[in-house]
Amino acid sequence: MKLTGHLIIGASDVGATEGTMKALNPATNQLIELDFALGGAAEVDRAATLADEAFDAYSHTSLARRAAFLDSIADNLDAVRTELAARAALETGLPEAQLEGEAAKAATQFRQFADVVRKGRFLQLAVDPAQPDRLPRPRMDHRLQKIAIGPVAIFGASNFPISYSVAGGDTASALAAGATVILKAHNAHPGASEIQARAIRKAVQEHELPEGVFSMVRGSGNAIGEALVDHPLVQAVTFTGSERGGMALYRRAQQRPDPIPVFTEMTSVNPTFILPHALATRGAQIGDGFVERMLVNVGQACLKPAILITIEGDGFEALRAAMVKRVNEAPARTMLAPGIHASYRSGLAAMENAGARRIAEGAAPSGEWEGQSALLEVEGAHFLIETVLAHEAFGPSALLVKVRDEAELLAVARAFKGQLSAAMHLEDGDRALAHRLLPVLERRTGRIVVNAFAHPQEVTFATVHGGPFPATSDSRFTSVGMTSIERFLRPVAYQGFPDALLPEALRDANPLKLPRIVDGQ
Template sequence: MALTGAMLIGSSAVSASDSTMKALDPATGRQIEPDFALGGPAEVDRAARLADDAFDAYNGTSLQERATFLELIADRLDGINRELAERAALETGLPVAQLEAEATKAAVQFRQFAEVVRQGRFRHATIDPAQPERKPRPRMDHRMQKIAIGPVVVFGASNFPISYSVAGGDTAAALAAGSPVIVKAHNAHPGASELQGRAIQSAVADRGLPEGVFSLIRGAGNEIGEALVDHPLIKAVTFTGSEAGGMALYRRAQLRPDPIPVFAEMTSVNPTFVLPAALAARGDEIGDGFAERMLVNVGQACLKPAILLAVHGPGYTEMRDAAAARVSAMAARTMLTPGIHDAYDRNAQRLRDSGAETIAKGPEPQGVREGRARLLEVEGDRFLADPTLAEEVFGPSALLVRLTDLDQLLAVARSFRGQLSATMHIDEPDHGHAVRLLPILERRTGRIVVNAFAHPQEVGDATIHGGPFPATTDSRFTSVGMTAIDRFLRPVTYQGFPDALLPEALATVNFPELSRGIDEHHTRG
């Protein structure tokens, strides 16, 4: 598929109204053809109006029609898997094989959401039948379902150029809900974004859907992001990135005349707690596994385990040495963008300035934008005294916290802000301690892992990728997994409706055999 550099607004390929940019090969610093169009408020307005025009028809599609559309997108993604992975590798420095797997995951998510749509459970259809003989007052027929919230803006992420980007889970979930989507493509991988956008655009056309169901735009600086959040026809925003970026969008959205939700996934260090029996039995295995998982994606993953905590005792030295050996052997690798690389170096220095000691480093970088692996260590008292030690370092760096006793371990656990995940390594003798730690972690994260590491994650019905602030702006929702669709839904009750006017999920004859609650009883039919 030839790249044109155009923005995709509805069915149109739109040239630059502002300026152009080229993609950057982060390994060499050279620019990559072609020129990519950048837009501004005019393109935002055009895309938003098309999305609003498309909303009623797209939200009104049958469950079967919408599921078929999602499956067609998956087929289109499968058809460009290798091409997409190669372009994304050129723009990010990530391995082609890894990106092929990421493209496959993106297609799988669209198929998973197609099945969610077919089953119809996301509607939460509920029927309270009329009770005309009820005393002292009759009850009218009430039927409730959830419908799409309206046009959604998706800000593509930098670190996963496919599965958190144009064809990522946010786009899949919003389209499954019935919301048209406008993607603000990330400028770090514009070619990969265009390939994904054209796959979705072609599926919209082939299914005969309104053109405004999907648009892809780009822009320089903050202007285009602000225009997207401000536009009165936009009803929700998703974002994956820094806390500063996510909170800027969130605050702006609350200042609108009609505030809208911003579902931002922002920062997490995913702490790993090793309890004494597990430490003594397999400290070396835990240390090596922690470091290996920390280094995945050059440490540029939202679920990277970044802080390892254990009470100094039997097994601690073995854990420390194993993690250090893994880090020392890891060659420096290209990071996603020059900005991310520079921020990594600054933040690694911040840990040292705060009193953490470097105990292992990978070999000297050979390229100017390569991230050098680092392992640092700090005492528990120092960690508790300086909250900056618990802040995220986005890149191949981790912090080992040496604790004095279990009471200090619990105190450190309480000191953490909201996280995407937390991990406990335990053996049976640790269960009593784990019972004390568990409620602390439940209050601070949306995902607790035992005897494994948080990254990667399985995408399914039970998946939660969210947590209390600052991991996300709304801990009631997940950005990954099938219940991610709930972010883009709102309830509507239909009272006293004739059957001919009821929506598909609430009709008296339940033709698709959807799961429904009837007078507080869960039924099919």
């Protein structure tokens, strides 16, 4: 596929109106040839207008047609997988083989959501038939289904340039819900974004859908994102990134004349608790595995296990030694962008200034944007008084927190704010403590893992990628997994309708043979 650098607005390729940019290869610190167009409020308005014009027709497509469209996106992504991975590797410094796997995951998500659409359970159909003879007052016929919320603005993420980007789970779940999508591409990987956008637009055209079903815009600074959030035709926003950026969008959306939901996935340190019997039995194994998972993606993963908490006792020295060894042996690797690299270094410095001691570090960096691995250590009592130690340092570092006893371990657990995940390593002898720790973690996270690590996770119906603030802005929803479609749906009740006027899924004969709750059964 030949890259053009254009914005993708409906069926049109749109050139620059607000200047251009080039991609940076962070491994070489060299700009990559090809100018990519930057747009502004006018391009957002054109994309939003097209999305609104397309919404009624697209949201009322048959489930079969919508599912076939999602399958076609998956096929198109598979067709460009090698090219997409190569371009993404050039723009991020991540291994090409890893990115091929990410592209395969993106295609799989579209196929998974196609299956969700075909089965129709996401509609949550309910029928409460009329009861004309009910006393003291008859009941009219009531029927309910979920419909798409409207045109959606999606902000592509930087750390997963495919599966959280243009062709990521947000786009797949929004399109599955029947929402039209305006995608703000991340400037860190413009070429990879264009390849994905063209794969989606090709499917729109193959299925003769309205052109406004999908658009991709790009801009410099905050103006284009603010224009998206402010646009009166946009009805919901998703964002993956920093707490500062996510909350700026959230607050802006609440100040609109018509406030809209903003579903953010922001910050998490994914604490791991090692209980005493597990520590004594397999401390070294756990320590080595923890650091291995921490180093994935150069520590630039939202589910990176960043803080390990355990009681100093039998097995602690073995755990500590294993962690130190693994970190000391870690090579420095290129981080995704200069800004992320700078934030990582400032985050580490803040932790050390707050009293954390560096007890291990990986090989020194040789490239300008390489991240050096680090392991820091602190006592539980100090952790409890220095809140900065619980903040995320987005990169290849971890903090070992050693506590005196079970009471201090539980106090540390209570000190955490909302998290995407938490983990416990335990043996049979730890169950009493685990029962005390579990409700503390339930209040602070959307996913609790036992005897494994937070990263990676499967994309399934039971997946939860969310949690209380500041992990997300709305802990009732997940941004990953099949139930992420619920973010883009709202209920509508149809009361007293003649059968022929009802949506097909709610008619008496249930012609689509979809699961429904009828009179509570």
